[in-house]
Amino acid sequence: MGGTFDPIHHGHLVAASEVADRFGLDEVVFVPTGDPWQKGALRVSPAEDRYLMTVIATASNPRFHVSRADIDRRGPTYTVDTLRDLRAQYGPKTQLFFITGADALEKILSWKDTATMFELAHFIGVTRPGFELSDAHLPADTVSLVQVPAMAISSTDCRARVGAGKPVWYLVPDGVVQYIAKRGLYQGVISASSSPS
Numbered sequence: 001m002g003g004t005f006d007p008i009h010h011g012h013l014v015a016a017s018e019v020a021d022r023f024g025l026d027e028v029v030f031v032p033t034g035d036p037w038q039k040g041a042l043r044v045s046p047a048e049d050r051y052l053m054t055v056i057a058t059a060s061n062p063r064f065h066v067s068r069a070d071i072d073r074r075g076p077t078y079t080v081d082t083l084r085d086l087r088a089q090y091g092p093k094t095q096l097f098f099i100t101g102a103d104a105l106e107k108i109l110s111w112k113d114t115a116t117m118f119e120l121a122h123f124i125g126v127t128r129p130g131f132e133l134s135d136a137h138l139p140a141d142t143v144s145l146v147q148v149p150a151m152a153i154s155s156t157d158c159r160a161r162v163g164a165g166k167p168v169w170y171l172v173p174d175g176v177v178q179y180i181a182k183r184g185l186y187q188g189v190i191s192a193s194s195s196p197s
Ligand code: ATP
Pocket: 002, 003, 004, 005, 006, 010, 011, 012, 015, 099, 100, 101, 102, 103, 104, 105, 126, 127, 128, 129, 151, 152, 153, 154, 155, 156, 157, 195, 196, 197
């Protein structure tokens, strides 16, 4: 599951857990993005902070892991590179699934090398409140759509809440609440819009 994870929240964790159960996955690997080219104009927290929050959030689940593949690779993050790196790391016999929310799935066709991506992994699009999960133009043999328990949480909203001095308890794991406070993240964030992006 790729993402900016700025910060990771319970929407990500529920989606990962639900997909792991439905598809009988051995592991879910969370891959925080390096330089997020699609959010180029927006300020994103340092990769190391996003990586550590993801580690904290997933530490208690023996099936959840975090990969540094995207943050250690130079240049902007492309999903096709992420999948190539994971394929190289796990070997040709491992079946890869890429878990993505309805909003991100929409953008898949705008990503580069879609054909190669579909060869490298099976894509799983999960429902997300506020976004339509449409199967239009998506090849059924390489993309599955899955209903997960609705969690109307976004990182954008979490950042805006912290910036406004509002609580994020129970939206993100306890350790992540404490990490955000310890590092003073999102202090300057002004809520231009609290809708997810
Ligand atoms: P931001 O608001 O900064 O874009 P976000 O909440 O969308 O953050 P991302 O890191 O952008 O989080 O998302 C990583 C992946 O998780 C994407 O595929 C996204 O669609 C999915 N996702 C995020 N939040 C949810 C949610 N509440 N339910 C289901 N999927 C989600």
